[in-house]
Amino acid sequence: MPTLKSRINISLPDEVKETLEKLAKRDRIPEATKAARLLEIAIETEEDLFWNEIAEERDKKQAKFISHASAWK
Structure with missing residues (x-):
C-alpha cells in the first residue's frame, strides 16, 4: 500500500543501528517509526x-x- 510520507535512505554506524533496534523493540514499534520520532525530537531541539x-x-x-x-496592535 502506498504511503503519503516521504522516504529517505540513510547509512547508520553499527552502534547506532543496534541502539535503534533496542529502542524500537523496547517501545514495541517499528524501527522506522522510532527513527522518525527521534529525528523529530532532534529537529525540535535544534x-x-x-x-x-x-x-x-x-x-x-x-x-x-x-x-x-x-x-499585538
Whole structure:
C-alpha cells in the first residue's frame, strides 16, 4: 500500500543501528517509526537552540519592554 510520507535512505554506524533496534523493540514499534520520532525530537531541539540564541541576543540589560497590548496592535 502506498504511503503519503516521504522516504529517505540513510547509512547508520553499527552502534547506532543496534541502539535503534533496542529502542524500537523496547517501545514495541517499528524501527522506522522510532527513527522518525527521534529525528523529530532532534529537529525540535535544534530549533529550540536556534530560538534561544536569538532570545539571548535580545535579552540585554536596560532593555525597554512594551505591553502585550501594544505588541499585538
